[in-house]
Amino acid sequence: FDHERAVLVVGKSASTSKQKQSSSLSLSRQLNQNLISELTQARKFRVLDREYLAELTGEQNVLKSDDVAMEETLRLGQNLGADYLVVGTITDYRIDQKSKEVLGLTTVQHEAALVFDYRVIALATREVMWSGTYNEFFNHRRLRKLVPKNSGDRQVSDAMIAHAAHGVASELLDVIFPxxxxxxxxxxxxxxxxxxxxxxxxxxxxxxxxxxxxxxxxxxxxxxxxxxxxxxxxxxxxxxxxxxxxxxxxxxxxxxxxxxxxxxxxxxxxxxxxxxxxxxxxx
Missing domain, CATH: 2.40.10.410 (FlgT, C-terminal domain)
Known part of the structure; x- marks a missing residue:
């Protein structure tokens, strides 16, 4: 490619309790990594994430916080020469189980949901190029297309996050390279x-x-x-x-x-x- 554009990916959760914050922070990092992988495979970007930023800037405390001010995040991205900033907030994530008896046999079925908002910002102009909401509900039948039968919560979560990252990455490509x-x-x-x-x-x-x-x-x-x-x-x-x-x-x-x-x-x-x-x- 003639020009490889750099994208900075930063995510956060909107949970309030310590337990939910810890779980959501782990989810946020996993979603970040999946999104980074998808964007890297597109071979149109150099992708910068929080870990890379922390090593380069030494601003560990700032980057570990989920309350980073937008102005500070924009400044960090500009200092690193990023062209675009991807920011997002996870607002809902859940995996439910329910038992179902068929012909005397009890099976466990999953249902899951994931909701997050995200924005793409051009750092040179500070213009929001795109904003969207990923809002998907996965019933048992839909999950069966993503994971094998009798999968556990972890497999369901991994598949749902991978599905979300692929969909959002495709949309980001459509925005940055329309x-x-x-x-x-x-x-x-x-x-x-x-x-x-x-x-x-x-x-x-x-x-x-x-x-x-x-x-x-x-x-x-x-x-x-x-x-x-x-x-x-x-x-x-x-x-x-x-x-x-x-x-x-x-x-x-x-x-x-x-x-x-x-x-x-x-x-x-x-x-x-x-x-x-x-x-x-x-x-």
């Missing part, structure tokens, strides 16, 4: 500037106009909003360095070169499936 429009041909096929493992055939993407920059009244940090959605496309072909999408709806005249394209949310995808089924019934 997928953009290269061109559009006369057949309403839209060419995007990324392919490979980041885009899959059948995925739905939305295309947006440039948004405005606003200031968060709570933090004083600038953040850029997406503009109006102008089109929706479905990926029909993926190559190593680009992909091709078919225009599903929207105004082709509003699709311009370098426009931002983001994966559609679950609601949009589900709505499209419903519309497709309805059209088939009419036919």
């Amino acid at each position: 997928i953009k429009v290269l061109s559009m041909n006369a057949d309403n096929e839209v060419y995007l500037n990324q392919g490979g493992i980041r885009v899959k055939e059948g995925e739905i993407f939305e295309i947006f106009l440039p948004g405005q920059k606003v200031v968060d009244p709570d933090t004083g940090l600038a953040m850029r909003l997406d503009g109006a959605r102008v089109a929706t496309i479905e990926i029909i072909s993926v190559r190593a360095k680009f992909s091709v999408g078919r225009l599903v709806d929207g105004d082709p005249d509003q699709i311009y070169q370098h426009a931002i394209s983001r994966r559609a949310g679950a609601a949009v995808v589900e709505s499209m499936k419903t519309d497709t089924k309805a059209k088939k019934k009419k036919v």
